[in-house]
Amino acid sequence: MQKNTIQKITGSENSQTQCYNHNKIWxxxxxxxxxxxxxLGVISLFTGVYDIRGQEDGINMFFITRVPRTAALMLTGAAMSMSGLVMQLITQxxxxxxTTTGTIEWAGLGLILVYLLFxxxxxxxxxxxxxxxxxxGTMIYFLFLRRVKLRSSLIVPIIGIMLGAVISAISTFVxxxxQMKQNIETWFVGSFASVLIGKYEYLWLIVIVxxxxxxxxxxxxxxGLGEDVAxxxxxxxxxxxxxxxxxxSFAVGIVAAVIGNLPFLGLIVPNIVSMYRGDDLRSNLPWVCVLGMGTITVCDIISRTIIMPFEVPVSLILGTVGSVVFIVILSKQRRLR
Structure with missing residues (x-):
């Protein structure tokens, strides 16, 4: 009896220690x-067609193009991954x-209307x-969810994808x-090629977010536990x-205005982190930000080197990887059922 009691106490202490270690950040x-x-950031700084070490103005080009681009990659990766994590908590x-709630499409519509007025x-x-x-757009999406009685894991993103498709069609029509076709194409093709000093600094507001x-x-x-529990x-x-x-909305709006459409980044990273660390936002947030930075930097390096001296939009790489991950997650949930 005494031995069983000691084992229970020891097991409880071990589980508490594991939980503590699990929630530690550093x-x-x-x-x-x-x-x-x-x-990866250092590799990004020295990746590109222009030879910054062999040209006279190489140092200037390094600080005009490479440093801003790498900083924009880090900030954008953190912003989109973090947005996906918070959205997944709120919607459970x-x-x-x-991308799957139509938020990014609403941001694109806002950009089109701004170009129309100014x-x-x-x-x-x-x-x-x-x-x-x-x-x-995000609030409209939540209002739609409140009116839907069937809240399965598939219905929630399907509503957002359908809503986003409608908004995207409206943006294209407008x-x-x-005659703003070029502005639409620039936004849909999310790329860091145009990031220069003086054109990305507002991304630093993501640190405040x-x-x-x-x-x-x-x-x-x-x-994220639900309205009644909260x-x-x-x-x-x-x-x-x-x-x-x-x-x-603040983070996504800044990214949409500066970079463009970056699909599925907020889906890939939070799911990988939650798979191994659970759903505690405070302990997961640093992991999500760091992995988001790494993921988008890898995709950008691939986009710059895969067909050098030309550059593939990073949204194409992200969309391909994100689509595969999306299908894998759907298949996994189906098997669990």
Whole structure:
């Protein structure tokens, strides 16, 4: 009897220790992941057609093009992965991210309308339009979900994909009707080729978004347990969902205005992290940001080298990888049923 009691106590202590170690941030694997991302960043800095070491203005071109591009990769990877993580918590669905909820398509519609109202809009105006319509579109998506009684794991993303397809069709029609086809094509082809010094600095606002999400991580995690549970634990569910949606819209709007459409990044990374670490937002957020940075940097390096001296849009690489991961996740959920 005494032996069984000691075994139970020891087992409880071991499980608590494992849980503690599981939620720790600064672990050896995380430090190795940071080192790997730093190495990828260095590779990105020295990847390209232009010979920065053999030309007289190589140093200038290094700081004008390579450094901004690498910084934009890191910030964008963190933003889109983080947005997918928060969306999956709020909707309680693994298959949700800005691409499968129509958020990115709404941002594109906002950009088209800004170009329609202002023939030569500044980056601030484009960002404002993208952020505003991202927020409106995401809230409309949540309203649709509230009216749907059948909330299976497949219905939730399908509603977002259908809504996004409608908004994308409207954007295309408006662009063709008002001869803005080039603006539409530029947005749909998400690429970092045009990132230069002076044209990406607003992406640093994503750091503020990350900081705010980390502060409210516990409340967002409770919101992910459902309205009834969150309310019973003293969390204002409606306010925290509105706050989380606003942060997501802000991050997605900035990325859409500066870079363009980057599909499936918010689907791949959060699912991989949650698969191994569970659903605790506070401990997962650093992992999601770091892996998001690494994923998009790898895709961008491939896009620059696969058919050198030409460059493939990074959205093409991301879309291909993301589609495969999306199908794998669907197949896995079907087998679990």
């Amino acid at each position: 672990t050896k694997p995380f430090i190795l992941a940071i080192i790997a991302v730093i190495i 669905n693994r298959l949700v991210e800005p 023939p030569a809009p500044t980056l601030v105006l484009r960002m404002t339009g993208a952020i505003l319509f991202s927020f409106i 662009g063709l009707a008002f 990350t900081f705010l999400i980390f502060i409210y991580a516990d409340r967002l995690t409770l919101a 309310t019973s634990l003293g969390v204002n569910y409606s306010k925290i969902v509105l706050f989380g949606t606003g942060l997501i």
